[in-house]
Amino acid sequence: MKPSRKNPSPGVFSGLNRKTFDHHDSTGYMKKFGKGHSEELVRVISEDKGEPKWMLDLRLRAYRHFFKAPLPSFGPDLSKLDLDGICYFAKAADKKGGFKSWEAVPKEIKNTFERLGIPEAERKILAGVGAQYESEVIYHKIEKEWARQGVIFLDMDVALQKHPDLVKKYFMKVVPITDHKFMALHGAMWSGGTFLYIPKGVKVEKPLQAYFRMNARSMGQFEHTLIIIDDGAKGHYIEGCSAPKYGSSALHAGCVEIYVGKNAKLRYSSVENWSKDTYNLNTKRAILSKNAVIEWVGGNMGSGVTMLYPASILKGDNAKADHLGIAFANAGQIQDTGSKVFHIGKNTSSRVIMKSLSKGGGQSVYRGDLRIAKTATNAISQVECDALILDPKSSSETIPNIESANDTATINHEARVGRLNEEDVFYLMSRGIPQEEAEAMIVNGFINPIVRELPLEYAVEMNRLIQMEMENKVA
Amino acid sequence: MPIPFDILAPETRGITLKVTKGGYTLTLAANRTFEGPILIKFRPTDKNLNISLSVTIGKNAKATIVEEWPSDVRPATINYDVRIAANEKSDLRWITIQNVAKTSIMAEKRKTTIGNKAEVNIYSFDFGAKRLESHCEQSIGAEAECNLTSVARTQGTQHFDIICDESFTGKSGRGEIRCKGVAQDTSHLKFGGLLTIEKTAGGTQAYLKQETLNLSSKAKVSATPALNIKTNDVKAGHGASIRNLSPEELFYLASRGINEKMGKKMLTEAFLKEVLNELADLPDVQKRVTSFL
Known part of the structure; x- marks a missing residue:
């Protein structure tokens, strides 16, 4: 039978269960890696990766800023997050640039990704895949067809070695190290992640995926994703993540920077399922040129505390952003998610549709920031937030901020909260x-x-x- | 210091005004229906004002109170703190018409407590002041209802920051906050608002709406309609819109021979005056508000 939405392919992700995510491999390798942060550790990470001096300097500037920056003045309480108890850098398999094939990946790690369905997805539906385990990428590959057309899909550490000028031009420019405390920490400690470049006019029809997995207790993962979609190009990037639950805090402070060129289009999909003891303090931001389009499609199911607000900067005229998201806050979870859209160019448009579910005492929060600049003539924005509260113990908050400095803008925001009818x-x-x-x-x-x-x-x-x-x- | 306002009512029986150390206390007796509006009219002055007024509406009482700040109230600063307690099963309509001098800086705090099964309808029309910071809070009891309508227009360099919050603590409360604003010239108009439904407030239905017309390329407007819902047995929502006048509507009027300037004036007035239809029994209030438009 041909797979359809009603009868999907039985393989890939249909067999996922709680055990798949909660399973953890042996963590003997962790003996070599300590907890806590220090300038010495920043230097060790940079030296281990053989980075150019400018990157070490950036890391050190970020680390100094980390001490100056305050914790966020809004959102969930982060005071229980013990930053000294986090392991900031650990490698399970010491293989620079990852293994060439899944067969070469150490069996235990390979089995973990097999259970998560990643190699099978690569075989069946993806144009390329990257898999990160703890702080480093263990596998990264793109189909030859796309590589031949000039698409670069690399582990971020490798991209820095192979394309230093390209990385230097774009790295932490949309999200600067001074953005907030956890981006300063990210700038200092980043490791792994994905670099995707789609050249002018190339339309990659199949999705490319990266999967981020934390395995050990109290890990911190700080992968950096840099996506550049050149003029007239098109791509679809999918991000997945998970971690087993230990009962002690883990931290994910990744960063995603996206550049969408003129007439280019990117769909960025993410399915986030970190363990319930993870603080997911992720920052994602895209900047769009003329006639560019970005579509954010996201599901936030995991983490104890999530603070995630994908942002679109509509700099070019006629640029367009769609933000579509689901957040599920179950017992003990705070899903503080939302979107930010900044209209700068003329005739820019945005649409935000967010759905949240709260259950078992979970708290879901939609936090939005929509700004129309003086220059954004004829900007149009539509925001819809719907929340379902599934029991009397749970709660939902909606906190949008809308600002307009242009009299030709049309903005509509609607939110509804209720229970199952x-x-x-x-x-x-x-x-x-x-x-x-x-x-x-x-x-x-x-x-x-x-x-x-x-x-x-x-x-x-x-x-x-x-x-x-x-x-x-x-x- | 003389009392900074006059109280005018068709019938004064059951109305008590006391001057206390902390300010003024106005009490409306229980179990009475007060015919005609009770007018609190602020006196002309140039001196800075610090006023604290406490208003109590007795159980089962029914009244309409109109509070008027005319343009000859022109101090540099006005600090106004008003606390309203609408007791059980009372029915209050509170109307504020604020048109103080456009040189004054005004800070207003209005806290209203609505007792069980009481109904309060608040209308607030703000046109005056160079800078206005207005924070209205309503706390709503069981089976009570509170509707708040805030109408504001900013012109010239006026800067208004209007926050309207409602919190529901008892079961089966009802409430709607409606904000309508027009920003012109280089003015700033900001609406904030928060609906809070506590765990104890099952069966509540509440809505918050903020509509703003931005008529100038140099004006700045913002809207922050927030919800904080702590239980599931609710129907709650909010909406916000920021826009200019519709070109289709202007075209329709132009096709009927109404020029653009007149068309804009008509549509803006219609947008703001819509709520006045609900005050049909108060022609003086309608006339007063219309004169400021």
Whole structure:
């Protein structure tokens, strides 16, 4: 049978379960790596990677700024995050640039990625894949067809060695090291990540994926993703991440910088499923040239505390941004997510659709920032936030900020909060559908406008993750 | 210091004004329906004002209070703190018409407590002051209802920062906050607002809406409509829009022989005056507000 949305391919991500994510491999390699941060560690990381001097200087500037920058004045309480208890740099397999094939990857690590479905996804649906384990990428590959057309898809550490000028031109320019405390820490400690360059006019029809996995207790992961889509090019990048749960804080402070050239288009999809003891303090930002398009499609299911607000800077005229997101806050979780859009060019447009679910005492927060500059003549923006609160213990907050300095702008914002509609559930039950199934159908319908934007296999993964979160409520 | 306002009412029985150490206390007796509006009219002055007013509406009482700040109130600074307590099952309509001199800096705090099963409807029209900081907070009890409408227009270099918050603590409360604003010239107009529904407030229905017309390329407007919902048995939402007048509407009027300038004036007035239809029984208030438009 041909795979369809109703009957997807049985492989890849349909078999994911809680054990897959909570499984952890042996962590003997951690004996070599200590906890806590220091200038010495910054120098060790840079030296280990054989970096040029400018990068070491950037790291040291960032590290100094880290001490000056305060914790965020908004959002969840971060006082319990013990930054001295985090391991900032660890390698499970000491192989610069990663292994050439999955066969060469150490068996235990390979099995972890097999369970997560990554090699199979590479074989079936992806144009290229990168896999990071702790602080370093262990595998990175792109199909020859795309490499021949000049597409560069590399481990960020390797990209710095092979394309230093390109990296220097763009690295931490959209997100500067002074952006906030955790970007300063990222600038100092970054390791691994992905570098993607799609040359002028090349349209990569299949998605490229990077998967980030933390394995050891109290790890910190600081991967840096730099994506450059040149004029007239097109691409789809997918990011996935997970970690096992230990009961002690882990930290993810990654950074994604995206440049979308004239008439170019990028879809950036992410399915985030860090363990419930992870602080996910990630920063993602894109800058768009004339007629450029970016589509952010994201699902935040994991982490204890998430603070993530993908941002689009619509600098060029006619640039367009779509932000589509789902956040699921279960017991003990705070999903403080949202979007930021800055309209600078003429005739720029943006659309934000966010869906949140809260359950078991979880807190979901939509935090938005929409700004229309004086120069953004005829800017149009539409924001819709819907929240479902699944029990009386849970909560939802919506905190948008809208500012306009242009009288030709049209901005609309709508938000709705409520519970599952009893009449809808009753209607379905009166047609013979059991209550739990009826509730699940309504939840699926609620998130469907976002999920349907993902490639089929990833839509299945997202639905599976939501289903896992809904267990004990609706199966 | 003389009392900075006059109280005018068709019937004074049941209305008590006391001067206390901390300010002024106005009490409306319980179980009475006060016919006609009770007017609190601020007196002309150039002297800085620091006013604290406490208003209590007795249980089962029904009244309309109109508070008027005319343009001959022209001190450099006005600090106004008003606390309103609408007791159980009372029914209050509170209307503020603020048009103080455009040289004054005004800070207003209005805190309203709405008792169980009470109903309060607040209308606030702000046109005056060089700089206005207005913070209105409503705390709503069980089965009570509170609707707040804030209408503001900024011109010249006026700078308004208007925050309207509502919190629901009792079961089955109802409430709507509606803000309508027009920004012209080089003015700044900012609407903030937060609806909070506490864990104890199951069955609440609440909505917050902020609509702003930005009519000038040099004006700045912003909207921050926030929700904080702590239980699931609610229907809550918010909406915000920032736009200019619709070219289609202007074209329609132009096709009927109405020039652009007149068309803009008509549409702007219609946008702001929409809420006045709800005050049809108060023609003096309608006339007063219309005169400022």
